[in-house]
Amino acid sequence: MAATLEYSATVLDLFARRPFAGRMPPTPGVVTGEAGERALGAQVQFWLKCSGQRIQAVSFLAYGCPHTIAAASWWAPRVQGLSLNDAKQVGWREAEQALSIPTEKRGRLLVVEDAMHAALQAAGA
Amino acid sequence: MSDDSPIYLDYAATTPVDPRVAEAMTQILSGPGLFGNPASLGHAYGRRARELVETARGQVAGLIGARHMGVVFTSGATESNNLAILGAARFAGDKKRHLITSRTEHKAVLEPMKQLEHEGFQVTYLKPDVTGTVHAEQVVDALRDDTLLVSLMHVNNEIGVVQDIGKVGQACRARGVLLHVDAAQSAGKVTIDVDAMGVDLLSLTAHKIYGPKGIGALYVRPAPPLGLQPLQFGGGHERGVRSGTLPTHQIVGLGLACALAAAEREADAKRLTELRRRFWQGLSALDGIELNGHPTAHVPGILNVAVHGVEGESLLLGLRGIAVSSGSACSSGSDEASYVLRALGRSDQLAGSSIRFSFGRFTTVAEVDTAVEIVNKALRHLRELAP
Secondary structure, three states, rough: OOOOOOOHHHHHHHHHHOOOOOOOOOOOOOOEEEEEEEOOOOEEEEEEEOOOOOOEEEEEEOOOOOHHHHHHHHHHHHHOEOOOOOHHOOOOHHHHHHHHOOOHHHHHHOOOOOOHHHHHHHHHO | OOOOOEOOOEEEOOOOOOOHHHHHHHHHOOOOOOOOOOOOOHHHHHHHHHHHHHHHHHHHHHHOOEEEEEEEEOHHHHHHHHHHHHHHHHOOOOOOOOOEEEEEOHHEEEEEEHHHHOOOEEEEEEOOOOOOOOHHHHHHOOOOOEEEEEEEEEEOOOEEEEHHHHHHHHHHHHHEEEEEOOOOOOOOOEOHHHHHOOOEEEEEHHHHHOOOOOOOEEOOOOOOOOOOOOOOOOOOOHHHHOOOOOHHHHHHHHHHHHHHHHHHHHHHHHHHHOOOOOOOHHHHHOOEEEOOOOOOEEEEEEEEEEEEOOHHHHHHHHHEEEEEOOOOEHHHHOOOEHHHHOOOOOOOOHHOOEEEEEEEOOOOOOHHHHHHHHHHHHHHHHHOOOO
């Protein structure tokens, strides 16, 4: 009946502010991709608004631990403005380092990455 | 603590030391001539210390309706549980090799039971119903000719359910089986009368009743005498059951904590019942919150709830303005769910998003109201964020 809650300052900040959180209305140029399952502890959905091969806007919704939420929140601005191909190069290792995410949470990071890749694929990457 | 410290709602984990207890302990530590060894009865220092120890022994005994000589001082409930279970089983040796307990006991009971299994004993683990209740009939059904001991907790530390120990005690007495009760969460909170309840061994600790950590007691039925093999050997203190120089200041702290608990139990219970009711009323107005445990047979100070639609670790972080315990141990990333909640039939996910709130002597109405607001805000935050 106990838990040790140790998070980096960045994770705490992103968890509290959750920038880029929200659902994007289904307008032309908007695609979405998701990964994970609630029953397994993490579910993430990204929305991308693209103009041609470039990502103009990103948003997300996430169910999961603070690291999952912070990672999704970090990923959104990281790929905004990039081409689809460049966005595909952003991976879990970069997020792990940027957010000081512990190794045992790598699985959660992969869910976030899978959700982004699903969205990029839907956008034609 | 500073003004921005979290609201403390984790009294079931441990309680702050009551200032009256701290004052009494400080007097022993710094008072002139009170440092004597209670075993040194050849001089005034030792005799004074012994007097203090025996007064405390009487205070502990008074809390549980026991005779003075039945109280053995230990380092806390974990040691008491180990001494009761391992001590009774090893004393019995080959005569009786079967023990009964439940799946929702504290680890300080389950682990000694596992140890006994390694030593060749057989243990039956009873499954509680969905409210966490272990029924006396289940115990009766599990009794065997070679059953030595039944060990059940009086109040569950996670969900606060109160077991009908008296009924189990009757059944055990009728079959000549020892009954050990882990009363770490019930001593000082509900009425205990070891004789009337048919209890042979009972564990309690000071730090759950506003006393210091590191001191507890094991009640050992004095008559007819009950044999226990000690866990540690030395100078033969505590009638040979628990060797080691008695820490007078700790024992005085435990004794006074017991005396205060006995004197203030009814008033505390009334106040805590109202605080819990107020908190539950606030929480149940929010969507997707469900009680873990028994709706009526519970201690006044513990409320465990399952929160639907949010992930447990994020919920706990969202509640960082309140000091509480969660239903998962997610520090390892394994999201290991509470075995108690799992035994009640909760899914891993729901056990993981369960929170135990526990109230105590120093909890205020304002703290309870603020805590409800914090829960409400955390739930909105997380539910809005979920896909």
